[in-house]
Amino acid sequence: MELDELKLAWRSLDRHLVRRDAFDLARYRERRARSVRAHLWPLVAGQILQFIAGAAIMWLAVGFWSAQLDEPHRVVSGVLLQAWGLMFAVCAGQELALVCRIDVAAPVLEIQRALVRLRAWRLRVAPLFGYSGCIAWVPLVLVGFDAGLGVDLVRQAPGAVGVLVLSGALGVVAWWGILKWLRRPRRAGLARAMDEGSTGRHLRRALAELDELARFEQG
Numbered sequence: 001m002e003l004d005e006l007k008l009a010w011r012s013l014d015r016h017l018v019r020r021d022a023f024d025l026a027r028y029r030e031r032r033a034r035s036v037r038a039h040l041w042p043l044v045a046g047q048i049l050q051f052i053a054g055a056a057i058m059w060l061a062v063g064f065w066s067a068q069l070d071e072p073h074r075v076v077s078g079v080l081l082q083a084w085g086l087m088f089a090v091c092a093g094q095e096l097a098l099v100c101r102i103d104v105a106a107p108v109l110e111i112q113r114a115l116v117r118l119r120a121w122r123l124r125v126a127p128l129f130g131y132s133g134c135i136a137w138v139p140l141v142l143v144g145f146d147a148g149l150g151v152d153l154v155r156q157a158p159g160a161v162g163v164l165v166l167s168g169a170l171g172v173v174a175w176w177g178i179l180k181w182l183r184r185p186r187r188a189g190l191a192r193a194m195d196e197g198s199t200g201r202h203l204r205r206a207l208a209e210l211d212e213l214a215r216f217e218q219g
Helices: 001-067 072-101 106-147 159-183 184-201 201-218
Strands: none
Touching: 001 072, 001 106, 001 184, 001 201, 072 106, 072 159, 106 159, 106 201, 159 184
């Protein structure tokens, strides 16, 4: 074989290998994209359910307090419960918007940035859910007893209501103390574990899939 023929064969082989590498990368990227999409669907389903739950809570709360405007304590309980439902719905809507903006066909870095924004959002609202959970159960109990059993705890058992309110206040203080305690450097491991829990395993797995894809593309 002459030198020119050898060079031509080498170039042809090189082009074939480049095309093969590009094909393998495209197939690998497609599999990873499908996996990322599969991990995001449970987040979408969960937020849809949360939005529905928030809307249902608001609907029930508005129906409760709007029919009893002459009873201030019932209005307060209903409005607080409505605010809790509104928080549920708004947070779910925001997270759904962040997920819907993720284009799994985009470059890896762009998808990673979108997932990081989603993770940052979840970490930002996690303390809010903690604080609200400490106090939201109080109006939930009051409205539940009143609307479901016809028992006005504020009038019939004011002492029990006082205990409920005190418990809620103590829960808020305790939650604040836990968050402050976790900020200490010696609690970094616990803080990371809490952040991982707030992030959620599906989002963590989606980020891991993209990290693996990025390493494959760079390797």
